[in-house]
Amino acid sequence: MSESGEYMDAPTVTRSDPSERSIHLERRGRERPEEVLEDASFVFEIKDLEVSYGGVQAVRNVSLNVYENQITALIGPSGCGKTTVLRCLNRMNDLIDGARVEGTLRYHGVDLYEAGIDPVEVRRRIGMVFQKPNPFPKSIYDNIAFGPKIAGFKGNMGDLVEESLTRAALWDEVKGKLKTSATELSGGQQQRLCIARCIAVQPDVILMDEPCASLDPIATLKIEELMYQLVSHYTIVIVTHNMQQAARISDRTAFFTVEVEDDGHRVGTVVEYDLTDHIFTNPKDPRTEDYVTGRFG
């Protein structure tokens, strides 16, 4: 697909007067009726989630359900705990000393934090794409093959690498140079490689932590384009700073904010969680309205 083609396919966001309190958006082809969105089953059920680091509360009162084959966006100002919540979903917070998670977090009905759950098995099913593209300093092929190899994949690795790269819309750009180092790719290509690496282990869910934060607008569009395609196979949860991005791509949006306590301590929490259309056109909470219309944040 040529770059000019990308431009023409791009979802258009028209700037509106903030007082109109809505972002007009056109979502191309993927608009699904609300009944269909409501009918889907849960992948994650999060109830009263609370996270603290070294005894200091970072996030509290997070309750939201993530639906199968939908894109759920977590938005909100910096420091509101979006990433913290996202990293609970595949137990990535386990890697941080002193992190403590309370409340319930069910994945297909099973509490991810109950005794005996192996975080390694969790992460094989719930993959992650990070804010900064982080390919291994190895060849493109090895980047993709690493996950399946350690998971004990027995099939044809070459085919799997091709399929993963094709799904991540990168195959045509790299097929002739699979043995070159992944660090030589551009930032946008690296991020798509990371997505390919993630889907190579055939996960159920893909968590994305501001995947476009370090990319230019064209690369961002390619990733968004890719997400439209991936969501028919995977459930996607994305943290984004970019409200337009959330409006363009997500089915549901959770708006987080920071509550400042009397002693100045800042805790993140969810203000509102609803279908994206509702959040952006008819928010119930005035704080959400202020944020999505650009009066704050």
Next chain:
Amino acid sequence: MARRSDLGSGVVAIPGTTATHVVRAALRGKRFRVGDYVVQILLLMTLMIALGVLVVLLGNVAIRGVPVLEQRGTNFLTTTNSTLPFLAGVKQGIIGSLELLVIVLIFAIPLGVGAAVYLEEYAKDTRLNRLLVTNVRNLAGVPSIVYGILGLIIFVEFLKPLTGGLTVISGGLTLAVVVLPIVIITSSEALRAVPNSIREAGFGVGATRWEVIRSHVLPSAAPGIFTGAILTLARAIGETAPLLLVGALLGFFAPGNVGFWGQLRGPYTSLPTLIFSWSTQPNPDFRNLTAAAIIVLMAVLLTVNAAAIVLRNRYERKW
């Protein structure tokens, strides 16, 4: 005053209206800055003194040692020690030093890298572990003669059935203990330089901690670890004091021509101890011989250091 800037000496520049020569004069300044030059000259002198001492030292060694090497040629490297200066060579020292290096390599590098991997990748950030890290750094600063006494007690006396007492094995193990803290510190630094995003990428696709370390962290840290290991060997090759306590013989008592295996199981010597021994000889001819041996030792050391630099430059990674 908002749009005006004071250029000094009461000249107030109004953008667009001030003559350029006024601005130029103000920008050029008037003072000759004496302080700057004085500091620069003082700093240059400190460099000269430091380099000067080194040059005199090396020059002295070269003047005395080069004629010996020219006269003896490779014969100096292939003959054993002797009480007669014109017959004495450094063969035993070279063999002994190489044997010591191999033992240090076998014991200190795996132990040190393993300890570093534990400290950096597994240990949680607790008070006990911070204490451990601090003490590893302290150990690196302990004078090596203290390790010599430790080696005498542990390797020569206590572990005599294994080491055979005053043998090259005891010496090598003692040197391994001397350099172990350095291996741990350099390896830790190499591991710490690997960005966390690489670890997260590994965990993100469902790798266990060991899989992440083996496949990604260690390969990324390898150039740094290798460089550290080579510099460690350079340090070990120059150590003398602890060896004097654990059996490195002062030249003349070394066995005549026992060869590699003979040294491994019995008395041994090393290049630095040989130099020390010759330097204490009353016969003035030994002074020149000492200088020649120093040149040999320096050549080995510089080769090792150069290898470390080449390795580091070739595999250095930018993140």
